[in-house]
Amino acid sequence: MENPTSPExxxxxxxxxxxxxxxxxxxxxxLSPYFTILRKQLSGAVQETDAGVLAVIxxxxxxxxxxxxxxxxxxxxMAHCTALVEATRKxxxxxxxxxxxxxxxxxxxxxxxxxxxERTEELANEVGELRKIVELITDIAxxxxxxxxxxxxxxxxxxxAGATFKVVAAEVKALSLRTASAxxxxxxxxxxxxxxxxxxxxxxxxxxxxxxxDGHLEQTIRDIGVIEDHFxxxxxxxxxxxGAIRDSNNDSVTQLTQALGFIQFQDVVRQRVxxxxxxxxxxxxxxxxxxxxxxxxxWDGTLRPSLKQRMDQHLSGxxxxxxxxxxxxxxxxxxxxxxxGPAIELF
Amino acid sequence: xxxxxxxxxxxxxxxxxxxxTLQMNGFLVETASDGVQALAKLxxxxxxxxxxxxxxxxxMDGLELIRNVRLLPGxxxxxxxxxxxxxxxxxxxxxxxxxxTGWLVKPISGPDLVKVIKQVVPGA
Numbered sequence: 001m002e003n004p005t006s007p008e009x010x011x012x013x014x015x016x017x018x019x020x021x022x023x024x025x026x027x028x029x030x031l032s033p034y035f036t037i038l039r040k041q042l043s044g045a046v047q048e049t050d051a052g053v054l055a056v057i058x059x060x061x062x063x064x065x066x067x068x069x070x071x072x073x074x075x076x077x078m079a080h081c082t083a084l085v086e087a088t089r090k091x092x093x094x095x096x097x098x099x100x101x102x103x104x105x106x107x108x109x110x111x112x113x114x115x116x117x118e119r120t121e122e123l124a125n126e127v128g129e130l131r132k133i134v135e136l137i138t139d140i141a142x143x144x145x146x147x148x149x150x151x152x153x154x155x156x157x158x159x160x161a162g163a164t165f166k167v168v169a170a171e172v173k174a175l176s177l178r179t180a181s182a183x184x185x186x187x188x189x190x191x192x193x194x195x196x197x198x199x200x201x202x203x204x205x206x207x208x209x210x211x212x213x214d215g216h217l218e219q220t221i222r223d224i225g226v227i228e229d230h231f232x233x234x235x236x237x238x239x240x241x242x243g244a245i246r247d248s249n250n251d252s253v254t255q256l257t258q259a260l261g262f263i264q265f266q267d268v269v270r271q272r273v274x275x276x277x278x279x280x281x282x283x284x285x286x287x288x289x290x291x292x293x294x295x296x297x298x299w300d301g302t303l304r305p306s307l308k309q310r311m312d313q314h315l316s317g318x319x320x321x322x323x324x325x326x327x328x329x330x331x332x333x334x335x336x337x338x339x340x341g342p343a344i345e346l347f
Numbered sequence: 348x349x350x351x352x353x354x355x356x357x358x359x360x361x362x363x364x365x366x367x368t369l370q371m372n373g374f375l376v377e378t379a380s381d382g383v384q385a386l387a388k389l390x391x392x393x394x395x396x397x398x399x400x401x402x403x404x405x406x407m408d409g410l411e412l413i414r415n416v417r418l419l420p421g422x423x424x425x426x427x428x429x430x431x432x433x434x435x436x437x438x439x440x441x442x443x444x445x446x447x448t449g450w451l452v453k454p455i456s457g458p459d460l461v462k463v464i465k466q467v468v469p470g471a
Contacts, residue, residue, distance in 0.1 A: 050360055057363040064371050257368045257457020264454030267358045271403070271432050319403055320432040320452075340434035344463060346449040 025294050031287040035280040042273050042280075053266040060256050067256075071249045078242045085235045092228045099221050110208065117204045124197045127190060134187045141179035148173030271319060278317075282310050350471045351375045352464070353395035355385040355412060356430070357404040361453070365399065365430070368457040374464075374471075382407025386415050389422065397468045399451075402431035402438065410438070413445040426467040430455065 148169050155166030286307055293299040305313070318324050325335040352374050356362050359380075366376045377393050379385035383406045385398075398416065402409035409429055416422050426448040439450045448467050451460070465471045 053360045054363055057360070057367055061367050064367070253371050254458055257371055257461070260364045260368045261454050261456035261460070263364050264361060267356075267361045268432055268453055270358065270360075319434075321434050341436055341439060341450075341452075343452040343455065344449070344459065345439065345451075346463070346466065347443045347447060 021294055025291055028287045028291045028294075032284045035284040035287075039277045039280050042277050046270050046273050049266050049269065053263050056263060057260065060259060064253065064256055067249055067252055071246065074242050074245055074249070078239065078246075081235060081238055081242065085232070085239075088228065088231055088235070092224075095224055095228075099224075103221075113204065113208050117201065117208060120197065120201050120204065124194065124201060127194050127197060131187060131190050131194070134183050134190060138180055138183040138187065141176045141183055145173060145176035145180065148176055268320065268322075272323060275314070275318065275323060279314060283307075286310060349373055349375045350396040350464075350468055351377060351394070352468075353377045353379070353385065353388070353393065353398045355379045355382065355398065355400040355404070355409065357381055357401060361401065361430075365460070368460060369464075371457070372461050381405055382409065382412035382415070385412055389416065389419060394421070395425065396471070397464060398425060398427045399430050400427065402429050402433045402442070410441055410445055413442065413447055417446040428463065428467065430460075 151169035151172065152166055155162035155169055158165065286303070289303060293303070315324065315327055318327065321340045328335055352369050354362055354365050354369075354376060355378070356365070357380050362378050362380070366378060369376050377388065377395060379388055381404045382400075385400070386407065389395075400409040400412055407415075409431065413427055413429075416425070416427065427446065428449045428451055429442055429447055430451045430453060432453050434452050442450055449463065451463065
């Protein structure tokens with residue numbers, strides 16, 4: 001195969017020029033598909049980031065949906081918990097009223113029982129006093145009996161004169177015996193009654209002591225109080241816990257919306273890539289323009305617009321400061337570094 | 348009652364991003380992909396409490412949309428924010444003259460966006 005660059009086959013200047021022009025035309029002709037490929041690659045990359053970002057946003061929305069449902073449940077739980085606390089608070093107030101009433105009733109009963117016992121004790125004392133009287137009667141009867149015996153002896157000594165007196169003495173003796181017998185019986189009944197009263201009094205006192213010392217009611221009141229306190233503490237902790245979950249959930253929403261803001265980078269990148277695609281399109285057109293002129297003998301050597309003019313037109317077409325900065329610095333210029341204004345401006 | 352916000356942008360990701368942010372914060376959202384579609388929806392009867400529009404869009408850009416919205420009956424005082432990569436002072440000034448309420452440059456974080464909305468929408 002002949003080597004086109006060997007000295008033997010090297011073309012003459014005119015032929016060489018035609019040959020080089022042919023090569024340039026061929027190479028420039030390849031620029032169009034080359035840049036088309038690059039544009040398609042960039043376009044494909046943008047589409048992929050577009051799809052990826054949309055998928056991320058969908059996931060963020062799903063996370064938010066789960067979070068919202070969780071928040072709704074927490075809200076419901078907090079509402080129930082608050083209602084329960086309120087009901088318990090009302091019940092506690094009611095319990096305290098009941099306890100106060102029961103306590104007052106108990107105090108009244110104890111006071112009444114004390115009063116009964118005091119009166120019974122007074123009665124028992126009076127019964128005790130009766131026993132002394134009976135003893136006195138018994139003593140009198142005994143002495144009367146002795147007196148009657150003496151009177152009977154004296155009446156016997158007096159003979160016929162004392163016969164009447166002897167009858168009287170006998171009657172007095174019989175009376176004294178009946179009196180002693182009655183006194184004995186009364187004393188026996190008084191003693192029985194006194195024993196019964198003593199037993200009843202002892203039982204009443206025992207009941208009084210038992211009631212006074214009965215800790216069941218007080219213990220129950222204390223237990224209710226402890227349960228109420230415990231419930232208040234626990235429900236308070238529960239509300240605090242739920243509040244913390246709610247705050248955490250709100251923080252999550254803030255984080256998610258911040259992430260959604262960061263995702264907007266894709267739109268910024270898309271517009272910068274679109275600008276590059278436009279530039280590639282223009283370079284392609286420029287190459288085709290040059291190819292068109294290569295065989296044109298009337299061509300004066302100028303290109304309108306020139307590549308420089310095309311490049312300069314881009315500067316006015318940019319939509320963000322970063323594009324303008326990249327363009328300016330690439331051509332050796334300097335940027336102000338201040339951008340084009342605040343990111344948020346209200347008029 | 349939830350405020351209605353109308354988002355106009357030719358970027359699906361922007362619409363999704365802003366829509367999700369606003370819905371998470373309790374707003375109702377309507378959307379359009381360019382100025383022509385947005386204007387048709389407004390003429391069709393939707394009555395947003397705020398319009399957030401991109402500037403560089405096909406068919407009708409954001410500045411032209413603002414000009415047309417201000418001519419619609421009942422929309423003279425509706426707040427309109429631009430949300431755009433466009434940051435040139437001249438464009439901002441043009442937007443201001445046409446009746447824009449504020450100029451926001453992409454990207455903007457969710458909390459910042461919500462904060463601005465609460466400033467310009469009464470009762471939001």
